[in-house]
Amino acid sequence: MNDAILKPAWYVLHVKSRFENVVNEGLVKKSFEAFLPKIQVRSRRRDRRKMIQVPLFPGYLFVRTNLDPHLHLEIVRTVGAVRLVGNRTGPPVPVPDDVVSSLRIMVAAEKAVTTGRRYSKGERVMVTGGTLGGVVGVFSQYRGKGRVIVNIDILGQFAAVEVSEDDVITLPEIIS
Structure with a gap:
């Protein structure tokens, strides 16, 4: 295999709905470096008003690994894991280290972080x-x-x- 591929990098891991914490804990138990960015939001339940921690990107978390086939298999075998995100035909696409570092700083600052996608007119x-x-x-x-x-x-x-x-x-x- 190519040495560039075996170099550790951050990858986005798609997980089952509401399995972010389970997958994060499973990866940590398997000695993988995982990062699940969470933010505080007000609970939407009408019976109580409290702040809760929710994933910044529901359905996704970050894992640092190389693309060694054995390690790749261990990651996707984790309960709740679906696949490493990438092009349909190619290998998973790494996320730059500075992006993950920026996310860590943003969630640690405990400031209001908003996410979402912009809709296009006519969509x-x-x-x-x-x-x-x-x-x-x-x-x-x-x-x-x-x-x-x-x-x-x-x-x-x-x-x-x-x-x-x-x-x-x-x-x-x-x-x-």
Whole structure:
């Protein structure tokens, strides 16, 4: 194997939903260097208001390893692990050390960290929460303070609704 491939680097590990802590602990028990960046957010439950620690990137964590086949197999055999992230046809893609260092500094600072993705105008979305849960529409614009406008096509016309950005997900493109 090529020496460049066997050089230790950080990789992104995709894990099962809500298995981030389980996988992180499993990797540490196997003597891997793992990093699960967490942030504090207010619990969304209505019956209590408390701050909880949640993964910064749900479904993902970082693991430092070389791409030795034996070690790669040990990583993906960890309960809850899915795969190392990379190109579909190529090997996993390493994450630069300075990116992981920056993430460590950000989560250690205990300042508000916001994540998410920007929606593009015309992108198909679905409202997942609130009274409009299940409504499918087209992203129109950002309104500020976490609010977005979603257009819903009805009988050749549209109705626009303002909802929380947290209650909107992107729908996959439909191939006809």
